[in-house]
Amino acid sequence: xxxxxxxxxxxxxxxxxxxxxxxxxxxxxxxxxxxxxxxxxxxxxxxxxxxxxxxxxxxxxxxxxxxxxxxxxxxxxxxxxxxxxxxxxxxxxxxxxxxxxxxxxx
Amino acid sequence: xxxxxxxxxxxxxxxxxxxxxxxxxxxxxxxxxxxxxxxxxxxxxxxxxxxxxxxxxxxxxxxxxxxxxxxxxxxxxxxxxxxxxxxxxxxxxxxxxxxxxxxxxxxxxxxxxxxxxxxxx
Numbered sequence: 001x002x003x004x005x006x007x008x009x010x011x012x013x014x015x016x017x018x019x020x021x022x023x024x025x026x027x028x029x030x031x032x033x034x035x036x037x038x039x040x041x042x043x044x045x046x047x048x049x050x051x052x053x054x055x056x057x058x059x060x061x062x063x064x065x066x067x068x069x070x071x072x073x074x075x076x077x078x079x080x081x082x083x084x085x086x087x088x089x090x091x092x093x094x095x096x097x098x099x100x101x102x103x104x105x106x
Numbered sequence: 107x108x109x110x111x112x113x114x115x116x117x118x119x120x121x122x123x124x125x126x127x128x129x130x131x132x133x134x135x136x137x138x139x140x141x142x143x144x145x146x147x148x149x150x151x152x153x154x155x156x157x158x159x160x161x162x163x164x165x166x167x168x169x170x171x172x173x174x175x176x177x178x179x180x181x182x183x184x185x186x187x188x189x190x191x192x193x194x195x196x197x198x199x200x201x202x203x204x205x206x207x208x209x210x211x212x213x214x215x216x217x218x219x220x221x222x223x224x225x226x227x
Contacts, residue, residue: 044217087151100151
């Protein structure tokens with residue numbers, strides 16, 4: 001099984017800050033990596049696919065990068081609406097998710 | 107607008123069975139693979155099962171193999187999950203999820219709001 005490890009598990013940042021979340025795969029997944037946002041009490045929502053492709057309708061402050069085993073999600077200017085838990089997911093072989101990163105606003 | 111509406115959740119005793127349903131609308135249901143993904147209370151996301159557009163390809167995570175059965179009815183635009191021999195560790199919100207492709211890429215582009223299954227004596 002491919003294991004996904006996210007860091008940090010939680011962070012607190014101010015509005016306007018640049019935020020970076022890291023995801024590491026236990027083996028190479030090429031660029032078969034997605035990021036999801038889950039707001040409190042809601043279902044997850046697809047943000048990024050194929051490591052760096054922005055899903056339609058997602059604000060451009062979200063971006064993704066990486067390939068192989070190391071990936072990052074960046075929020076260029078944190079907004080109050082970005083309060084959520086963010087999950088990475090590999091979909092090279094079946095699907096496994098990272099444990100999530102909870103983003104809080106200072 | 108894509109909509110996925112789950113139903114059938116509830117409280118069930120260990121060892122019993124339960125059937126979840128998902129009604130889909132707003133897209134050509136029979137063109138896409140579908141999945142069930144679950145999330146324990148306060149926990150992370152776990153993929154449970156996949157079914158391809160024509161039911162020709164079906165997969166399960168190891169922990170539910172032999173206990174859960176996924177199925178679909180394209181005429182009714184509906185997805186199902188028959189769960190038997192339920193365990194306390196199966197307690198979770200179960201999400202009905204649409205795949206980006208027909209065969210199943212495991213890229214999840216639309217999610218339902220979830221149905222809570224609680225396994226407790």
